[in-house]
Amino acid sequence: MSKVYTIIAEPDNATINKAVELLKAGESVALPTETVYGLAGNALEPSAIAKIFAVKNRPQDNPLIVHVSDVEMARGLGLEVHSQAEKLAEMFWPGPLTMVLKKVNDTIPPQISCGLDTVAVRVPADETFLKIIKKGSQNNSQLPLAAPSANASGSPSPTAAAHVYSDLNGKIPLIIDGGECKIGIESTVIAFDNTKIRILRPGAVTPEMLSEFAETLIDDAVYEKVAGTAQSPGVKHRHYSPKATVTAVIADSEQAFLDYSLNHAHGRNFAVASPDAQTLFAKFRQLDELGANQIFIRLPEPAGLGLALYNRIVRAAEFNVIDLRIIDLHGN
Ligand code: AMP
Numbered sequence: 001m002s003k004v005y006t007i008i009a010e011p012d013n014a015t016i017n018k019a020v021e022l023l024k025a026g027e028s029v030a031l032p033t034e035t036v037y038g039l040a041g042n043a044l045e046p047s048a049i050a051k052i053f054a055v056k057n058r059p060q061d062n063p064l065i066v067h068v069s070d071v072e073m074a075r076g077l078g079l080e081v082h083s084q085a086e087k088l089a090e091m092f093w094p095g096p097l098t099m100v101l102k103k104v105n106d107t108i109p110p111q112i113s114c115g116l117d118t119v120a121v122r123v124p125a126d127e128t129f130l131k132i133i134k135k136g137s138q139n140n141s142q143l144p145l146a147a148p149s150a151n152a153s154g155s156p157s158p159t160a161a162a163h164v165y166s167d168l169n170g171k172i173p174l175i176i177d178g179g180e181c182k183i184g185i186e187s188t189v190i191a192f193d194n195t196k197i198r199i200l201r202p203g204a205v206t207p208e209m210l211s212e213f214a215e216t217l218i219d220d221a222v223y224e225k226v227a228g229t230a231q232s233p234g235v236k237h238r239h240y241s242p243k244a245t246v247t248a249v250i251a252d253s254e255q256a257f258l259d260y261s262l263n264h265a266h267g268r269n270f271a272v273a274s275p276d277a278q279t280l281f282a283k284f285r286q287l288d289e290l291g292a293n294q295i296f297i298r299l300p301e302p303a304g305l306g307l308a309l310y311n312r313i314v315r316a317a318e319f320n321v322i323d324l325r326i327i328d329l330h331g332n
């Protein structure tokens with residue numbers, strides 16, 4: 001890939017127009033969202049989609065989320081927004097809920113979802129992001145944006161423009177700086193199982209919130225490593241990882257967690273972290289910069305937003321989970 005000069009700019013009108021122009025020309029541009037920074041590209045243009053995969057070095061079998069401005073735009077792109085999806089959209093869009101919907105035609109090219117007959121779609125809540133979709137979708141043209149997290153594949157998702165710059169400097173022409181992401185963790189991804197909702201990736205729209213609408217199941221892959229083909233293709237890849245080895249610890253008390261961490265630290269450069277959802281990824285990056293080679297994290301209760309945090313931590317730990325309660329039970 002040829003090297004480009006990367007500019008970081010505030011989201012003023014001139015920058016927004018520049019972003020639309022670059023996106024229409026098939027370039028990738030990093031944009032703020034309320035979840036994490038996204039690496040946006042024209043979702044209708046196969047070469048722009050290919051560029052996103054190349055810039056991130058993303059595995060070819062991990063489909064992209066398409067960002068639209070509203071339900072009507074999703075329908076216009078040939079997605080089946082059934083009545084249940086429409087109800088959820090009314091409640092949660094714009095916001096961190098991604099719905100996997102059936103394609104009724106190939107307006108959205110197959111490269112977006114790696115040949116699946118579905119597409120994952122959401123309306124982001126960030127004003128700049130929405131302005132760009134809307135400006136790009138005037139005069140009979142459409143600019144839905146594919147936008148995976150704007151990190152190099154495998155590293156923690158970026159929650160600030162500086163994180164994007166550190167991963168993608170020289171690879172993309174523009175990063176729009178919208179400050180720190182409010183949520184800091186990727187969107188909730190759901191699929192529909194007849195009338196049931198199935199959570200493929202937990203996020204800020206929690207199982208508890210979704211249960212108000214329909215019976216809500218949590219996919220096994222949210223908690224543990226799954227063999228074979230996962231429902232959500234992305235879940236099988238190594239994810240969200242700092243350079244250090246992460247040990248996820250389930251403990252009844254902070255003291256038990258600290259005792260375990262101190263007893264199992266191999267060298268001097270280890271860290272004990274108790275992050276919240278908004279700071280988890282920033283903390284991983286910070287600990288990498290400090291040269292930590294071992295990180296111990298206490299797992300939260302897997303409920304509410306804690307489920308999303310739990311899911312990201314066990315993945316960063318590559319499912320290396322120590323349950324002190326079980327160890328105690330067996331007397332060792
Ligand atoms: P990212 O773009 O890194 O936020 O990841 C997008 C997530 O959405 C991945 O975990 C994908 O597996 C999931 N996803 C995207 N499209 C689909 C789809 N058509 N069916 C199921 N999961 C999907």
Ligand code: MG
Nearest residue numbers: 148149150157
């Ligand atoms: Mg990602």
